[in-house]
Amino acid sequence: MSGDFGSVIGPVAPEIILCVLGLLLLVAGMFLPAHRKATIIFWTCLVGLGTALCSCVMVLAAIALSPEPLQMPNWLGATLRVDEFALVLKILINLATILTILISPEYIQHRLTAGRSEYFPLVVFAALGMTLLVSATDLITIYVAMELTSLVSYVLVGYMKRDPKSTEAGMKYFLVGAASSAIMLYGMSLTYGMTGATDLASIRRAIAELGSPEPMVLVGLILMVAGFGFKLAAAPFHMWAPEAYEGGPTPIVALISVGPKMAGIAVLLHVLEIGFPEIRDHWSALIAAIAAISMVLGNLTAIPQKNIKRMLAYSSIGQIGYILIGVASLPQSMNDWRTSGIIVYLLVYAFMNIGAFAVVTAVSNAGLSDDIEDYRGLAQSSPLLAVALLVFLASLAGLPPTAGLWGKALIFGAAIYSGFTWLAVVGVACSVVSVFYYFNVVRVMFFLKATTPHTFRNTHLLTAGIIIAITGTLFIGVYPEPFIAMARVGQDIVAAR
């Protein structure tokens, strides 16, 4: 190990910053004077997350500019791999966390009776879990990081303890999550039993030596994928999502509808591409099936929903279906539509989904409920919120000129290239169906008169969050080239294993 400090901790600097930030905020919550506490914790949190984001960018730049591949320090062993793909996703996760933090303060001021100062550190630890998850390449690290992310999510979803719905949501999420962790662990132990290794590269070598695919290896992989599927809320492992989304605090729902999905997709890609490329045919069909079920089920069940958070929950099940098409597709050496499609989709998804939940947060801050009925006449009472929600919903449906179009186009292109034309057809059909329920909300907002006028006084922070999300959604929609090019960095995930 070289004595150079930078090379010893450099690659994991973002994680170290997040960990220190979380601990600092926890301690600060105990000692700061009560009247100043909220402000200091909020701004420290924001600055810390910004620093973590910058450190991700710096590590990414260091990797991209140096001629030889990054040397991981010895003490990490084979448990982590910091590659460009992981770093781009870490940037996205930090971005999503910053947006969540921006839309939080007013909501927790209104809704939380206790634990306000522990809210921000817990969100930071959720970000820590997710950033670890995207670069974990060892089954044990994957498990610990996944538990870290999930544990924080359970607590945060049930955070409004005076609200029975939130408590119920937290409890259901916890029970289903614990069961799914057990299933995933069972798959991991079967894999370890068959290959004798926990790090993905050794697992791949062991599978190659086994020759013909052992049924036990397949069973282990299927159980692991089922466990990841629960975290991704992909059908048929989605039953916790509608309750958790409906009951949880809205800013947290914004985070857990985006962050764990990014982390889960990264874990899935790492496990499948580094650990199990020898049996690609098998898992490719499995993921394609999960993608198709998620798209159809998510989009069809979203139609009759009366509650906007439930509708967005089912819509996010459909969205994860689109992204999984990308996972099922073949990687290509030239013009990699698959990884750039996945990364662009996740980037766009972060903006549009958090944006949509930010508007929901703003509406519920004004004292309205989450029923779609309560969005009547939003265009008159708050044109900014109505137009913002219009942009986000159009992007979720994949309509031009919003960014949602490009994610879908790239992923469907990759599917057709890989011979999954039927999946692309299902995806397009589902997108058409989705326009129906997304624009039902638009119809209610713009063409129905409000029964009682409401005044909206949003804080600058929430408005800033919404404006950042709109800017992202529209800018990527109009000018996607640099993001697609940036996303190409991910293609070495296959080449450099």
Add this chain to the structure above:
Amino acid sequence: MDYFLFSVAAIIAVVSAVLVIVQRNPMHSALYLIITLLCIAVLYLQLSAQFVAAVQVIVYAGAIMVLFLFVLMLLDQENPIDTPSTLRYQNPVAAVMGLLLLVELLFLSARAQPPAVLTSGAPGSSPGFPGSVESVAESMFTRYLFPFELTSVLLLIGMVGVIVLAKRKL
């Protein structure tokens, strides 16, 4: 000596296991279960599975039994509800399953050679032996150092989360 220790531990384990299921008082059953688990830990030690023995004592006889006792103490011991058991149909099934397990164990023990560990004295002192304290410690603090350190954050989150959710006033 080995044989003597094995016999004593095994006999106590079997006797207390029987006592677990014949006791009327669930609290006594739980206490006998602890004795069974401790005796099995002794058997693990004899097989030089030191780590499994330690885990058996700490996790099973310690943590899990505490949970058992908590649940039992929450239930009303004074006035047990005397409802007729609705799970009667399970009895024959349980008998058949138990018999199958017994046959399986007898079959395996008749066929298998006794492990070399038992015949040639305990090699637990050799550091490379899997399951020894040395080998567990070595992989925990070298190869898996990072996930091991990570569990400290995980446990902290668990504590913070429980306190935030359960404490009435914060």
